[in-house]
Amino acid sequence: MPLLFNQDGAATTHGNNATFAEVSAASQPWLVEANQLVKRYGAHLALDHISLQVRPGEIYGLIGPDGAGKSSLLKAVAGVLAHDEGELRVFSQLINTEADSELIKDRIGLMPQGLGQNLYGDLSVEENIDYFGGLRLLSAEALRERKEALLKSTRLERFRDRPMKNLSGGMKQKLGLVCTLIHEPKLVILDEPTTGVDPVSRREFWSILSRLLQEKGITALVSTAYMDEASRFHRVSLMHEGKILASGEPARMKDLAAGCIVSTVCADAQQQMAAVQRLSQQFPQLEALGQEIRVFVDSADADTARQQVLQTLQQTPAIAQAQTEVQDAELEDVFIALLRQRVAADTNADVNVAGPVLATAADTAAVVSAARPSTQQLAIEARELSRHFGEFKAVDQVSFQVPQGEIFGLLGANGAGKSTVIKMLTGILTQSSGQGMVAGADMRTAGLQIRERIGYMSQAFSLYLDLSVLENIRLYAGIYGLSRQQTAERMDWILNMAGLRPFGHALTASLPMGLRQRLALGCALIHRPQVLFLDEPTSGVDPLGRRAFWEVLFRLSREEHVTILVTTHYMSEAEHCDHIALMYAGRVVADASPEQLKSRLEQEAGQLVEVDCADAPQALQVLQQAGFASASLFGPKLHVLLKDLEADSQGVRASLQAFDVSAIKPRRLSMEDVFVHIVTSLEQQDAQHQDTQHQKGST
Structure with missing residues (x-):
């Protein structure tokens, strides 16, 4: 009900x-x-x-x-x-x-x-x-x-x-x-x-x-x-x-699933995998974001939830000293908890809804070859990579490095050049200048052997909708020259990984978008690549599908050291990445880990706060006119960055006297806050530059 x-x-x-x-x-x-x-x-x-x-x-x-x-x-x-x-x-x-x-x-x-x-x-x-x-x-x-x-x-x-x-x-x-x-x-x-x-x-x-x-x-x-x-x-x-x-009302929906989030930050990938394996035995709802693990603890207050997580971690000596922090559950956490509890009630069993169709470690091991390069080796390297279409610079001297086994996020607004970079690195487009290196080889001259080491899942849908699930898998196996035995092994893994075993004979067109995308991922992995390129792989996929998809990517990266370069517009997904390069107008304008980017934003622009007031849309205009340029609408409330928390909070209240400010609360920075701040600042700089050039031209 x-x-x-x-x-x-x-x-x-x-x-x-x-x-x-x-x-x-x-x-x-x-x-x-x-x-x-x-x-x-x-x-x-x-x-x-x-x-x-x-x-x-x-x-x-x-x-x-x-x-x-x-x-x-x-x-x-x-x-x-x-x-x-x-x-x-x-x-x-x-x-x-x-x-x-x-x-x-x-x-x-x-x-x-x-x-x-x-x-x-x-x-x-x-x-x-x-x-x-x-x-x-x-x-x-x-x-x-x-x-x-x-x-x-x-x-x-x-x-x-x-x-x-x-x-x-x-x-x-x-x-x-x-x-x-x-x-x-x-x-x-x-x-x-x-x-x-x-x-x-x-x-x-x-x-x-x-x-x-x-x-x-x-x-x-x-x-x-x-x-x-x-x-x-x-x-x-x-x-x-x-x-x-x-x-x-959204603010009250969070009360529907009793519990809270306990966050644990791990020192390295090995510690994180040990923590995930231990915690998943006790808690059915968790996700890994970069080096962080977020655990939803059912029906517990903050202190009890923290103690339960710490007691579970202490059973593994390597992670016994982990630091934890209690956070409020987001609406996505609540939705998944509600669904999980409903399924469990219907089946009288614990069900991991956050990842219902995920591959086990043993399953995932079948994806890649036994021989793995050192995780210190560079898997992808862009050196002043450029691509011009006539006079238009789609990509302008882009440089970054991705070590083997890392999840690397390439972020940017629509038209920033992300897809063009991927197409150059995969050899689909030739660069105008610079070098793109993958698995130690220049993709301009890489032969078939090197190309077989990479997997690519394009932004445009890469499956044949009028073929069945099994027919799509067989088609890709044939393209990569797999033997009959290899095809059978890979097909078995894909069906398990993507939760597609009940849908083998179903037309791909009949599948929900989330299952289609996991099928496309399986086809991109069918030949055991060392490097995987994913261009907006979860666009249009629902929250459950996205979490299941990213659980697979996490295991591929952490357990088998598959290097993953991914573009996405879901900033919650950017939190999964070990490292991020943010592109703007064909250039890389930020290159760091998610936590480093958040720390830099806080140092530069201040503490993020949430303002609860009447008539938020009108209040937003007043606040921006008062000099709080970072203010933005967030549902019925406002978000704004304050350099001096105490003094600027008083300034916000003074500016919004007519709007009945009931609360100003600090909020954790997200990757969306980072993205919006950087891109908006650059857009304003470009607009000012264009105005200056226009004024010079008119004089």
């Missing part, structure tokens, strides 16, 4: 007939009201008696794994998918037929999943907006006024003549939002609008959306694969297998 919160914030359980009456004192009718909604695809139950209500003016979030039913629910509300049972009302209109849906479609804006999926690639920014304005029968004057206002709000004015296909991922999504809002709908439905978008663009997208919704009184129903985005919503529902596990 779903868990809800009453008006005082206490968790309560209800059957599927439950309403949200107890969580709202509002008297206005629900804008969206679903009661016992059912949708079937053949024998598959996509929506299993779903009940929820959305208030006018709020941002309501749907969060859950692939196949949870989020998209089906959004499409039903948008009137583009018929439901089989139950009752659905939108704007108080009962939706039972296509004719019913037509009565409300002029008040709805739908933005489908995928970068620019509702746009036309060969049309310019302005032409796309004009096309959607025409579809909505706007007058020329209304279209002009709204277009100029939205272009200004989204900072797309300078790009109005650029073809959509040449925009970055973040710009495509902002244009998609403009086209969705051009007719000023009362309800906007967004299906994973920021998947594949870099953190700076994601924050900007949500800030723009929040401001526009507030100005126009628009309601939003949103699905997302990013758990951290849930804090930006007024209320959320956690979905799994067509059902709602829990609903309520």
Whole structure:
């Protein structure tokens, strides 16, 4: 049964007939009201008696794994998918037929999943907006006024003549939002609008959306694969297998799973592996982030949780003196704990939901050859690597080194040059200048023998969707020239590693994205490579799938010394990396471990704090105007970096006297904070430089 919160914030359980009456004192009718909604695809139950209500003016979030039913629910509300049972009302209109849906479609804006999926690639920014304005029968004057206002709000004015296909991922999504809002709908439905978008663009997208919704009184129903985005919503529902596990305000959702996080930092990879093996026997939910291990301890207060973890670690002498720290659980931790507890209750057994389909150490050993180079040997080296396309410098003298067995993260905004670097290092593109070395060989001249030592999983999907799982594996085995016996061995490992044994004969197109990506990883590893290149491997994959995927990468790196170079837009995944190179405009602008980058940011910009106040979007503008340039919107609260914690906190309170500041609390820095700070600072420097050049040119 779903868990809800009453008006005082206490968790309560209800059957599927439950309403949200107890969580709202509002008297206005629900804008969206679903009661016992059912949708079937053949024998598959996509929506299993779903009940929820959305208030006018709020941002309501749907969060859950692939196949949870989020998209089906959004499409039903948008009137583009018929439901089989139950009752659905939108704007108080009962939706039972296509004719019913037509009565409300002029008040709805739908933005489908995928970068620019509702746009036309060969049309310019302005032409796309004009096309959607025409579809909505706007007058020329209304279209002009709204277009100029939205272009200004989204900072797309300078790009109005650029073809959509040449925009970055973040710009495509902002244009998609403009086209969705051009007719000023009362309800906007967004299906994973920021998947594949870099953190700076994601924050900007949500800030723009929040401001526009507030100005126009628009309601939003949103699905997302990013758990951290849930804090930006007024209320959320956690979905799994067509059902709602829990609903309520994000800040209160964390109370649904009793327990807390105990963090342990290990001295080296060997100590970390020993700690993971020991802790996983006692605690079913844990993850490794770089040299850190985060353990979720069920039903325990901070002191008890720390003691339980320390007692477990003390059973292994090599890690008996480990340092621990207790942290508040994040919403992703709570979601996984809820799901784990539910599965355990259904099966009367402990289930490791954080990694349900992970390879064991013995399984993973079959992936790589017995002979392993020393972990001190460089596996990847870029020496002033450059690639030009005409006069455009996609990659500009990039240099970095990756030791054997390290997980190396290559981060950057859309268009920073990350994929181009990978393509040069794998020999797909030739460099304009510089050298790219992999496994001791120059990839420009490397023969087939060297190429067989690397695995590559591209950003574009690399499997054949019309082939079955087993057929895809056999195809890749044939490409790499594996014998029949080798193919059988690798196939057995892939099916275990990816949790695909029940789906061997299923078409790849029918698999959830998380399983597809693990199949693609298995195919990239089928020939036992020493070096693995992964270009945004988990884009669009749900939190459970991402954790399972990274558990496999962790074991490959720590146990078998496979070198992994990965690009990602999920900054929580960047925490998994041993080392990070951050790219901006084709250049490496930061090169250090995650903890070093956080330490540098704290020294440079100060302590991160969270400000709890009324009317956060308006308060943000006031705070930025008062000189707190780092301030950003984070759900119903504000995040800001303060150099002098005590004095600057007083300055924040003084600036926000009209906004009823109830609390200013220190927060731990994340890699997203680091990424946003560095990239935003560089963007501001570039903007100032362009203004200076423009002024010189005009004089």
